[in-house]
Amino acid sequence: MDYDLIGRLLLSLPAGDAETARMAALADKISTYFTPNENLVYRGVAGIGRHGGAIIFLDRRRHPSRKIVVKYSISDQADADLRNEAQFLEMLRGAEHIGQTIPLAEATLNVSGTGKRPTLALDFIPYGTIYAFRSRMDRTHYRVPSRFLWRAFLCLVRQVLAMAFPPQGGPDEPLRRERFHQHRPLGVVQNSPHGNNVIIGDLTSDDFEHSLAPILKLIDFGRGEILRDEEGAIYDNIGNIGVLFIIIFERRLDESYLDNIPELGWQYEFVDRQTGENRRIGTAAPPFFTESKYIDVELRDLVVRCMAVSSDNTPSLEELVGEAERGVAKGPEDIVYEDTAVDPRQTETDEMIRNLVQRFILDAGTIEEEAATLNRRTVNHHLGTTLLGINATTRPGPAQRHQFKQSNLDANTVVDNDID
Incomplete structure (x- = not known):
């Protein structure tokens, strides 16, 4: 050089x-x-x-x-x-x-x-951060299907499960799905929940959870710590699920909206799925999210509860895992919007999700x-150099692109969901 x-x-x-x-x-x-x-x-x-x-x-x-x-x-x-x-x-x-x-x-x-x-x-x-994914969608009217969002939500829940019950695997051992174990949970917190610290990985065709939408991984534990209050740490991490999810959901937003939360939170009313009773809670989830009519109502309720001001209204980690797994198993006919004039059987298909992933993740560059x-x-x-550097011994060729083999659409077909 x-x-x-x-x-x-x-x-x-x-x-x-x-x-x-x-x-x-x-x-x-x-x-x-x-x-x-x-x-x-x-x-x-x-x-x-x-x-x-x-x-x-x-x-x-x-x-x-x-x-x-x-x-x-x-x-x-x-x-x-x-x-x-x-x-x-x-x-x-x-x-x-x-x-x-x-x-x-x-x-x-x-x-x-x-x-x-x-x-x-x-x-x-390979596929960049959540912020990068959102920026690719900024000039479109593409509405992210709830069945994609359920999969993203489950990834975030499993990240919290990993921090509460670390697997402590050995070098180069196969990765394991996060699970509860009998030991007391650890109070691990990452302390930096923003869109540049959630990275988009590959599709895995043999895994139901990640065959339709890529895996999301949490990175950057430079500010990580272990709190003595394990339950408080889990509560904080569950709240951050909501922070990150809303960043995924609303592509023109960063976490600065958290600076304007009312002292008692925004009030939110919902029907408790377990008891059928109407409930009212204070939440850090902002109105532009809580008033959205084009997200599965159950998923919206769950995210709002993750961000509840009072821990008494926050779902347990066990409940979150169960509800998220159930949500990922939903078909288009199981998705319910508040706006009943829109038919999820048209907007929540596998083809919609495949084309979103292909266009804004797989074809968007590594x-x-x-x-x-x-x-x-x-x-x-x-x-006179790209950021590959003067000393780079090789230059990258075109990346190998995943294609959804089960898709019946032409690879160049783009389907936009233009719901505003």
Whole structure:
């Protein structure tokens, strides 16, 4: 790498652009700490920031090869977060709905003369974040089917189950579906529930839960902690299910809406499915969600209860698992909208879900491809490189695309649900 050339180019840029370019060049440099390992092939940058970043490698220790992401830090605070994350991910190893650590000998590196810095290797989860999924839909009128949302909800519930009952699997052991066990639950909280920390994974054709909609995995435990109040931790995590679900549901929203919750919450009335009685609770779920007429009423009620102001109105984790599994098993005829003029048998079909997933997830590009789309102006135009880096030994070709083999629609057909 010609660092003199890079330095001259950086001097010619505005301050903000120069910082972006400098961080991209640093990511390229950091990749050289790993490339002496002949089993690792540098493939690009998953993300960069002021305190660290993440770079992608092809790991040839397995057959077939797999991609891994190596997170690195370049500040004391980021060092602490990364070490903390490593401890929690080790505890959560083996959980199907949590990002997984990968054993890697190159555990530390010496960055820019600042001393030893920790690194953390993770499994590569290909289809970006929930925020990325929403941004792809921003200019459309596509309404997300409730049967897709039930599957997303179940993924979020299973993440909470993993934190309460960590599986503590061994390195490279098969992932296991999260389950209750006889031991006392742990008070693990992730403490960073936002759309960039929920990653979209692959479809799994042999698994009913993830054959129609991809798996969602929780990442970034840099702020994770264990609370002594285990029940309070579970209550907090269940509330965060609602926070993340509403971010998935409302694509023009971030979690800042939580800053404006009334002291007693927004009032919500619903019919208790168990008793048939009318109930009224205070909730942090905002009116634009609670008043939506185009989501399965049972799912809406459940999300609202997850965000109940009083823990007395919050469903237990056992109830959530059971209700979410039952919701995922629903067919189009089982979905009930508040607006009875719309027929879920037309808007909740498998074809609707398949086309949403194909268009906005599978055909939308992987993290690696998005890094190569020339979307970072300063790096691309001034340094003559994408975020795959000057030192990249290979450039990614077109990603292999999943197709729903059971779909009867042409691959180029797009079906938009134009309900507003």
